[in-house]
Amino acid sequence: MTAISLSGIEKSFGATSVLNGIDLDITDGEFLTLVGPSGCGKSTLLRILAGLEAPTSGTVAIGGIAVNDMRPARRNLAMVFQSYALYPHLSVAQNMMTPLKLRDLPLAGRLPVLGPLIARTRYRAIIEQVRDTAQILKIDHLLDRKPGQLSGGQRQRAALGRAMVRKPVAFLMDEPLSNLDASLRIHMRSELAELHRALKTTFIYVTHDQAEALTMSDRMAVMMDGQILQLGAPDEIYNDPRELRVAEFVGAPKINLLPGSVDKEGHARCLDLPLSRVTTDAPAGPVRIGLRPEHLSLCDKDVSESFSGQVVHKENLGADIYLHVAIMNASQRLVVRVSPVEGRTVSFGQTVHVSRERGQAMVFGNDGRRLDLSRSLAEDVAEVA
Amino acid sequence: MQSTKAHWWFVGPALFLMVVILLMPITIAGALSFTNYSLGNPGADFVGLDNYEKIFTRSTYEKMFGATFRYVFVVVPLSVGLGLGAALLINSTRRFGDLYKTIYFLPVMAALIAMAIVWEFAFHPTIGIVNSTLERGCGSFLETWHWYAKGCERGFPLWLTDRDYAIWTVAFIGIWQGFGFNMVLYLAGLTSVPRELYHAAEMDGAETAWDRFRLVTWPMLGPTTVFVVTISFIRSFQVFDTVEAFYPQGGGPSKSVYVMMFAIYEKAIQQNLMGIGAAITVVFLAFVMFLTLAQRWLVEKRVHYT
Numbered sequence: 001m002t003a004i005s006l007s008g009i010e011k012s013f014g015a016t017s018v019l020n021g022i023d024l025d026i027t028d029g030e031f032l033t034l035v036g037p038s039g040c041g042k043s044t045l046l047r048i049l050a051g052l053e054a055p056t057s058g059t060v061a062i063g064g065i066a067v068n069d070m071r072p073a074r075r076n077l078a079m080v081f082q083s084y085a086l087y088p089h090l091s092v093a094q095n096m097m098t099p100l101k102l103r104d105l106p107l108a109g110r111l112p113v114l115g116p117l118i119a120r121t122r123y124r125a126i127i128e129q130v131r132d133t134a135q136i137l138k139i140d141h142l143l144d145r146k147p148g149q150l151s152g153g154q155r156q157r158a159a160l161g162r163a164m165v166r167k168p169v170a171f172l173m174d175e176p177l178s179n180l181d182a183s184l185r186i187h188m189r190s191e192l193a194e195l196h197r198a199l200k201t202t203f204i205y206v207t208h209d210q211a212e213a214l215t216m217s218d219r220m221a222v223m224m225d226g227q228i229l230q231l232g233a234p235d236e237i238y239n240d241p242r243e244l245r246v247a248e249f250v251g252a253p254k255i256n257l258l259p260g261s262v263d264k265e266g267h268a269r270c271l272d273l274p275l276s277r278v279t280t281d282a283p284a285g286p287v288r289i290g291l292r293p294e295h296l297s298l299c300d301k302d303v304s305e306s307f308s309g310q311v312v313h314k315e316n317l318g319a320d321i322y323l324h325v326a327i328m329n330a331s332q333r334l335v336v337r338v339s340p341v342e343g344r345t346v347s348f349g350q351t352v353h354v355s356r357e358r359g360q361a362m363v364f365g366n367d368g369r370r371l372d373l374s375r376s377l378a379e380d381v382a383e384v385a
Numbered sequence: 386m387q388s389t390k391a392h393w394w395f396v397g398p399a400l401f402l403m404v405v406i407l408l409m410p411i412t413i414a415g416a417l418s419f420t421n422y423s424l425g426n427p428g429a430d431f432v433g434l435d436n437y438e439k440i441f442t443r444s445t446y447e448k449m450f451g452a453t454f455r456y457v458f459v460v461v462p463l464s465v466g467l468g469l470g471a472a473l474l475i476n477s478t479r480r481f482g483d484l485y486k487t488i489y490f491l492p493v494m495a496a497l498i499a500m501a502i503v504w505e506f507a508f509h510p511t512i513g514i515v516n517s518t519l520e521r522g523c524g525s526f527l528e529t530w531h532w533y534a535k536g537c538e539r540g541f542p543l544w545l546t547d548r549d550y551a552i553w554t555v556a557f558i559g560i561w562q563g564f565g566f567n568m569v570l571y572l573a574g575l576t577s578v579p580r581e582l583y584h585a586a587e588m589d590g591a592e593t594a595w596d597r598f599r600l601v602t603w604p605m606l607g608p609t610t611v612f613v614v615t616i617s618f619i620r621s622f623q624v625f626d627t628v629e630a631f632y633p634q635g636g637g638p639s640k641s642v643y644v645m646m647f648a649i650y651e652k653a654i655q656q657n658l659m660g661i662g663a664a665i666t667v668v669f670l671a672f673v674m675f676l677t678l679a680q681r682w683l684v685e686k687r688v689h690y691t
Contacts, residue, residue: 052584072584073592085585089604098600102590162589 009058036223078163277373436664468567501630574609
């Protein structure tokens with residue numbers, strides 16, 4: 001079932017166009033991530049969905065009903081902001097009560113002192129709800145504190161609590177983890193994913209961090225320049241990017257891109273090494289060949305089809321070591337993932353030989369589009385070379 | 386550790402200036418308030434609490450307190466309220482915001498003593514624009530208002546010289562003059578309210594402008610409000626130039642506009658009664674001090690959230 005659908009969304013601020021025709025259907029209960037570099041329009045898209053910004057054209061529909069003219073307050077969405085946007089003068093409990101009070105209490109019940117007396121039973125229900133939510137998020141001991149007295153992670157939870165306390169159609173999250181330190185961010189990633197599994201509500205999550213998108217989402221939409229370049233499961237986006245820009249954006253360290261060419265028969269060559277697969281649908285000409293660092297490995301000098309170059313930089317991440325190897329007279333740089341055992345013996349300036357894992361190279365045409373390769377002629381290639 | 390005298394050189398200049406231009410004059414005023422000193426006299430007699438006794442018993446000073454408090458408690462709430470209202474309105478318009486700001490701020494910049502002359506004309510019983518405008522309304526539905534009908538019949542009040550109206554008229558001019566200043570302070574305060582809080586309020590279901598004001602604007606303006614209210618109190622306690630311009634002969638009809646600043650001026654400067662002038666000054670300082678401290682204790686704690 002489609003919970004939310006965006007069709008033909010365009011947005012421009014004056015002459016600057018921010019979103020160019022976004023179509024997106026979000027299924028009920030899925031965790032969808034909008035990911036892209038800053039300025040790609042992902043936050044604007046989320047704010048259009050929330051109703052905080054009006055699209056220049058296009059339709060936003062929630063549960064099959066167009067909500068373009070509906071106030072944000074009526075759309076029944078909950079949002080977690082990057083700055084958390086907690087009310088600094090209210091305690092955590094009062095912060096979490098606010099959405100319930102504003103929605104469920106009549107005007108008289110919201111009076112400062114008399115309110116709790118007038119609508120006593122509803123008040124009790126609200127407090128109960130707040131306490132339950134706080135327990136889920138493990139912030140029940142912080143309910144009486146003001147946001148200013150909380151740490152970043154606790155504020156994050158309080159903001160989540162304020163969003164969770166009523167049952168919204170979907171949670172919208174605008175880079176909620178970007179203000180946390182690295183270890184807490186990684187911890188919250190798994191917690192958010194667990195929370196999503198427990199709540200079974202739609203999550204729409206905006207981030208510029210491809211790692212967050214890859215780890216948490218059911219589907220991710222890679223956005224750039226106001227367009228969705230590719231939409232799919234994280235696996236698919238990583239292993240099968242349809243565009244050069246997607247391949248470059250997703251994956252850390254970045255994919256290695258080498259110049260190559262395709263000849264008339266469709267044989268692609270990377271530098272002067274032929275690939276074992278051929279393309280069927282591309283004209284002959286220069287192409288770009290993408291090789292992920294994990295598909296490269298060190299080899300002996302005499303292995304055929306290897307690159308050789310000098311190690312110019314070594315990144316030790318503990319479990320992996322990334323070697324930066326300058327090849328082709330230092331005109332190109334390759335990042336190679338090696339295991340710590342292999343990497344330990346390698347030193348700067350040393351000449352190493354790198355071979356690729358067969359069948360993993362991605363070929364991108366001149367226009368940035370991915371060219372499909374087929375294996376059918378795999379055996380012939382060696383002879384051609 | 387070797388002890389040096391460097392710290393005295395750091396705090397010395399500030400301390401010296403504070404003592405010379407702040408603490409010493411106050412101490413001297415305090416000391417003078419226990420004497421019957423007059424400028425030019427070789428000496429003065431110690432009179433104990435006589436001066437203070439006069440202030441709290443004589444009917445002139447009773448009128449002084451009456452006029453001062455009437456003025457203060459009308460001008461402060463209204464100029465703060467109007468300042469906030471104007472700031473919210475200007476903040477919400479996209480066009481002409483700067484123009485409105487300038488217009489409302491003009492009275493603050495204009496010299497009040499000059500403006501007082503304009504107001505004196507406006508309130509003049511026969512040639513003034515105020516009463517002639519009011520007279521035009523006679524015969525219309527406005528006469529259903531009892532006060533208005535009476536005005537049409539027997540003439541509208543002499544705003545500045547009727548003792549029932551004088552202090553309120555002066556207070557009105559005080560509001561007119563002061564609210565622009567508060568507006569500018571509130572405008573500055575409004576720019577520091579994070580926009581995301583309004584968005585959060587909207588997402589939380591605050592549909593009406595009043596809800597958003599209650600939930601975000603008013604609490605976030607708390608520190609500004611404390612400052613604005615304190616400043617307004619001090620400024621309206623210090624009102625002097627309108628009174629001096631309208632009533633140079635002393636305190637208006639039946640001394641109904643005999644505010645404290647004017648009393649100090651009249652006693653100490655015009656009549657050269659330094660002792661009593663100093664005593665009023667001390668009382669005045671005590672009021673301002675008390676109000677400022679009360680503000681801090683009562684409100685400050687609750688408006689700074691971090």
